[in-house]
Amino acid sequence: MAETVVNKGTGIQSNPPVNAERVEEKEYSILNLGPSHPATHGVFQNILKMDGEIILDSEPTIGYIHRAFEKIAERRPYNQITPLTDRLNYCSSPINNMGWHMTVEKLIQAEIPKRVEYMRIIIMELSRIADHLVCNSVIGVDSGALTGFIYVFEEREHIYEIFEEICGARLTTNIGRIGGFERDFPDAAWAKIHTFMEKFPKVLKEFEKLLVRNRIFMDRTIGAGAISAERALNYSFTGPNLRAAGVDYDVRVMNPYSGYQDFDFKIPIGTNGDTYDRFMVREDEIWESFSIIKQAIEKLEKMPKGVFHADIPDFYLPPKEEVYNNMEALIYHFKIVMGETEIPKGEVYHAVEGGNGELGFYLISDGGRNPYRLHFRRPCFIYYQAYPEMIRGNMLSDAIVTLSSLNVIAGELDA
Amino acid sequence: MEEIFPELEKKLREAFPNDIVSAEMMWDFPVFTVKKDKVVDVVKYLYDDPELQFRFLTDLCGVHFPDNHGHELGVVYHLHNMRRNLRVRLRTFFSEKEAVVPTLTTVFSAANWMERETYDFYGIVFKGHPNLKRILNVDDMVGFPLRKEFPLEDPNREDKNDKMFGR
Numbered sequence: 001m002a003e004t005v006v007n008k009g010t011g012i013q014s015n016p017p018v019n020a021e022r023v024e025e026k027e028y029s030i031l032n033l034g035p036s037h038p039a040t041h042g043v044f045q046n047i048l049k050m051d052g053e054i055i056l057d058s059e060p061t062i063g064y065i066h067r068a069f070e071k072i073a074e075r076r077p078y079n080q081i082t083p084l085t086d087r088l089n090y091c092s093s094p095i096n097n098m099g100w101h102m103t104v105e106k107l108i109q110a111e112i113p114k115r116v117e118y119m120r121i122i123i124m125e126l127s128r129i130a131d132h133l134v135c136n137s138v139i140g141v142d143s144g145a146l147t148g149f150i151y152v153f154e155e156r157e158h159i160y161e162i163f164e165e166i167c168g169a170r171l172t173t174n175i176g177r178i179g180g181f182e183r184d185f186p187d188a189a190w191a192k193i194h195t196f197m198e199k200f201p202k203v204l205k206e207f208e209k210l211l212v213r214n215r216i217f218m219d220r221t222i223g224a225g226a227i228s229a230e231r232a233l234n235y236s237f238t239g240p241n242l243r244a245a246g247v248d249y250d251v252r253v254m255n256p257y258s259g260y261q262d263f264d265f266k267i268p269i270g271t272n273g274d275t276y277d278r279f280m281v282r283e284d285e286i287w288e289s290f291s292i293i294k295q296a297i298e299k300l301e302k303m304p305k306g307v308f309h310a311d312i313p314d315f316y317l318p319p320k321e322e323v324y325n326n327m328e329a330l331i332y333h334f335k336i337v338m339g340e341t342e343i344p345k346g347e348v349y350h351a352v353e354g355g356n357g358e359l360g361f362y363l364i365s366d367g368g369r370n371p372y373r374l375h376f377r378r379p380c381f382i383y384y385q386a387y388p389e390m391i392r393g394n395m396l397s398d399a400i401v402t403l404s405s406l407n408v409i410a411g412e413l414d415a
Numbered sequence: 416m417e418e419i420f421p422e423l424e425k426k427l428r429e430a431f432p433n434d435i436v437s438a439e440m441m442w443d444f445p446v447f448t449v450k451k452d453k454v455v456d457v458v459k460y461l462y463d464d465p466e467l468q469f470r471f472l473t474d475l476c477g478v479h480f481p482d483n484h485g486h487e488l489g490v491v492y493h494l495h496n497m498r499r500n501l502r503v504r505l506r507t508f509f510s511e512k513e514a515v516v517p518t519l520t521t522v523f524s525a526a527n528w529m530e531r532e533t534y535d536f537y538g539i540v541f542k543g544h545p546n547l548k549r550i551l552n553v554d555d556m557v558g559f560p561l562r563k564e565f566p567l568e569d570p571n572r573e574d575k576n577d578k579m580f581g582r
Binding site for chain 1: 444552
């Protein structure tokens with residue numbers, strides 16, 4: 001609005017000119033996305049500054065389900081930390097469990113039999129498939145295609161049934177032990193793995209038919225939430241989100257663990273780093289994981305059966321029936337549970353390729369029964385800070401698909 | 416990664432003759448302890464050197480050793496050279512009283528939240544950080560929860576009294 005003008009010399013007030021140009025003040029609206037919003041798929045808040053439908057800025061607030069795992073881990077013996085890692089990325093908890101086991105095995109320099117490594121690979125790749133299925137079908141849901149979501153969840157359920165046969169739990173699996181598995185894969189689990197291998201490709205192909213060349217889906221996702229390779233690296237992106245931007249970094253290939261060097265698989269990469277590329281990279285990774293499982297099953301069939309843990313009695317909990325009937329096993333059990341085993345002093349960092357990227361464990365041991373310090377390198381936490389930059393200038397609905405394609409898991413975000 | 420260690424040590428000692436406190440191999444990691452004022456310069460050197468090119472910040476976290484008088488707190492950096500697949504760990508230690516470290520956000524955008532997390536849990540101040548406030552804990556929290564003196568549980572709780580084994 002034009003103001004009354006006062007002439008400094010005479011002191012006479014003049015009325016504002018009638019035809020003064022009206023300057024419209026721009027008003028931005030503030031929109032609260034979250035903390036509990038069905039589209040965020042987790043508990044985190046984003047305060048968006050909007051100009052109409054366009055996002056100008058956003059401020060993420062996280063920490064709603066922070067559970068202080070790093071603090072709790074400092075008071076727990078090594079084998080009791082596995083259940084904590086379950087709850088990081090709860091869409092693929094077996095990968096977290098295995099990552100933790102391998103970190104401790106690296107610290108104690110245990111040698112793991114090949115058969116155990118391949119069994120682990122089957123579990124890890126199955127959970128990667130489950131993780132990617134959730135993420136990809138949720139991108140569909142957030143862009144308005146609910147059908148595929150319900151369709152692939154049947155297969156995810158199938159994967160969880162396999163986990164259930166192996167370890168008794170479904171979501172927070174606590175699968176495996178330091179040194180191997182608590183028991184060999186039962187026949188029921190093998191049967192379920194084989195049915196999964198038969199049924200799954202057909203289902204996934206049908207799912208891809210729904211979305212991959214779907215005009216509406218492509219229009220909604222191409223160009224939404226894009227990030228360049230350079231920025232993605234600067235933001236320490238890892239996993240499918242980095243590969244979608246065109247960098248072929250995969251921990252399984254770069255620093256092979258658990259025998260991944262014996263397998264033949266490709267690293268799918270994208271070019272634009274947008275939502276569609278992330279979707280496609282995950283989709284191709286599911287196929288690669290599927291082929292890895294196939295190779296692992298073939299390799300396992302050629303191996304003698306029966307070995308399911310490493311020969312490290314100081315760290316591997318003996319089976320219960322032996323504990324009750326065998327003095328030596330009882331002593332080892334007691335020593336492990338009471339934390340009397342000798343753990344080397346030192347610092348190790350071990351990384352595995354989690355569902356969302358490089359899941360690292362930085363462990364400082366002072367030789368005591370608990371870790372002195374345990375830090376989880378959580379990929380979600382690190383790449384979610386790029387979210388404001390990625391959605392700036394985009395529409396609100398793009399922000400939603402970007403969020404789901406980043407696959408931000410609140411458990412991993414907050415630890 | 417052991418092959419790179421002599422080269423790395425030589426280069427760093429040449430470039431920073433007075434600031435490398437220690438250099439060693441720990442499992443598969445070359446580990447360097449650096450004086451805290453120079454840590455960002457070392458990271459920048461590792462970033463810019465045409466042969467080293469450590470251009471990826473894998474991880475940044477704090478550590479607390481209350482028994483090391485004068486060097487109680489520390490920050491640990493994990494850097495990665497993706498081209499040659501080399502990794503390096505840098506550590507810096509300082510006393511609780513002067514827990515101020517230069518920020519790494521000038522080099523890596525990713526350091527932003529990692530440094531906020533470190534501040535949140537250890538009270539280490541990153542000088543020059545654009546938005547240094549708590550990230551995972553509530554804003555009005557007192558104390559820094561990952562320091563060793565911070566109790567895991569509230570010692571005054573009465574609802575979880577376990578007489579047999581003690582808490």
